[in-house]
């Protein structure tokens with residue numbers, strides 16, 4: 001129980017296949033989030049808590065994609081889905097597969113591409129925070145919104161779980177080629193691999209560099225409206 005007598009939020013953390021960049025980004029927030037520690041109980045986490053059995057949890061953050069050949073990871077993810085009220089795909093490997101699925105090679109340790117899938121291929125995911133890694137500010141805002149029950153802020157993160165393929169080519173096909181891009185450059189600014197660059201005021205996409213982290217698609221303000229709705233607003237139909 002916390003000092004004010006309320007039940008503490010039970011939080012778990014699971015690290016599957018990824019580079020640990022997401023939790024590194026999370027730690028950038030320690031100064032801001034330290035006050036929240038009194039409101040949560042970290043009840044499960046490989047390096048955080050000394051217990052092997054998985055308890056019931058209010059929220060579990062899962063970093064990394066899941067390797068289908070790793071029976072322990074598959075079992076742990078499925079068990080987390082059963083035991084947690086809210087399962088969050090934390091970072092692009094968990095949300096889209098990211099570089100564990102789409103890297104063209106050269107990274108160490110080089111993944112076996114066919115083996116990895118994002119979490120929603122195996123279990124229902126409630127919320128996804130894309131990013132390679134997600135920015136500390138974005139992580140902080142999602143956590144505060146979750147604690148405060150700000151569903152309006154969380155809605156795009158919930159909707160992102162429906163986007164299994166939210167990559168640079170989807171942005172090109174669904175936004176740029178549909179003439180609803182306003183040339184703001186947000187997609188290029190968000191891209192961690194410089195696969196998306198602005199050329200002559202338009203996004204220019206290099207598929208060979210894309211690790212399908214989903215950030216460009218997620219950050220594009222035009223991607224959250226239906227094409228029909230935007231075209232109507234623009235007087236194009």
Ligand code: SF4
Pocket residue numbers: 166167168187190191192193194195196209210211212213214215216217
């Ligand atoms: S173009 Fe860049 S931001 Fe978009 S999905 Fe590919 S790597 Fe991510």
Ligand code: SF4
Pocket residue numbers: 171175176180181182183184185186187188202203219220221222
């Ligand atoms: S973020 Fe969207 S609207 Fe902005 S330049 Fe990229 S595709 Fe166009």
